[in-house]
Amino acid sequence: MDVQEFVKALDAEGRSLAAAAERAGPDAEVATCPGWQVRDLVRHTGMVHRWARAFVTEGHTAYLRDGGLPELDGAELLAWFRDGHRRLVDSLASAPLDVECWSFLPAPSPLAFWARRQAHETTVHRVDAQSALDGTPDAVAPDFAVDGIDELLRGFHGRTRSKVRAQAPCVLRVRATDADAVWTLRLSPEPPVSERGPARGARQDEDPDVDCEVSGPAARLYLALWNRLPFPTVTGDSSLVALWRETSAVTWS
Incomplete structure (x- = not known):
């Protein structure tokens, strides 16, 4: 899979995560993450999105601590999540292929690493969000x-x-x-x-x-x-x- 395929997956999965979180409500228990409520899941994933975007857009070449979890909740938390997700998708889609920044797993390039990592991060947490609803989470494509x-x-x-x-x-x-x-x-x-x-x-x-x-x-x-x-x-x-x-x-x- 190439960068744009990962960005496309990240885009769809983040929107699905937000939709499931909105339907479940912030107090709902996340079945796949014992001890977490939906608000915890949304805060964590939104924080990770902002953390990842900072490396690509600001060119940090060493590890950077995350910005911490927000105290937002309810509709404000979902709006914050959607804004951060949108910014991450747009930044990865428009970043130069040769962007230099820190990464932590082998990949063809830092951009390829971050697009892949955030696509999978968001997919797994989308499944988590949907586990707070009745029914079966959406399928993951085999490839x-x-x-x-x-x-x-x-x-x-x-x-x-x-x-x-x-x-x-x-x-x-x-x-x-x-x-x-x-x-x-x-x-x-x-x-x-x-x-x-x-x-x-x-x-x-x-x-x-x-x-x-x-x-x-x-x-x-x-x-x-x-x-x-x-x-x-x-x-x-x-x-x-x-x-x-x-x-x-x-x-x-």
Whole structure:
């Protein structure tokens, strides 16, 4: 996916998030984020949008602290969120491809990083907002979900700060059943090592080197890996799924 595709996704997902938050109301519980109400979700995502935009528009080449959460609520909070989202979309869409600024995951360019990261950030939180409503959240496109799995496994959990560690070496495999993509995570007391390959090859029950495999449609795996849904299918050592749940959270700092 290219920058403009990510910006288009960010645009649609942010508008859907705001619409769901408006329908649910600020007091509604966010089912996928225990302990959060809709106002918490909107404040957090709006803060992240403004934080991300500052790097691209102001050219910061080192880490910059966020501006904190607003005390706004209700209609004022939603207006603040929509304004920040719109500014982020417009800034990413109009930024020069060679803009130089800080980023924190591998990407073809800083602009590509921020467009991708904010598209996925907003998609996951759109699902959160819709979880505060009755019914099933809108679907995530398979190709977008595959990219998001790749960002999470090879990006976030390719860093030394990942807490997904196992006492003894073992292998967790993630297989998308509707896309030509399989990820192999080698876990140990050290940071995880992830590789992506085509979907062909032995399943967990046919491969003695794989301790556990999670499989299913890419969109379900995407949300499961972000700890928003249960994994569709688990074969092998299910304790690795519990390990993932306990240690994989990406937290704001």
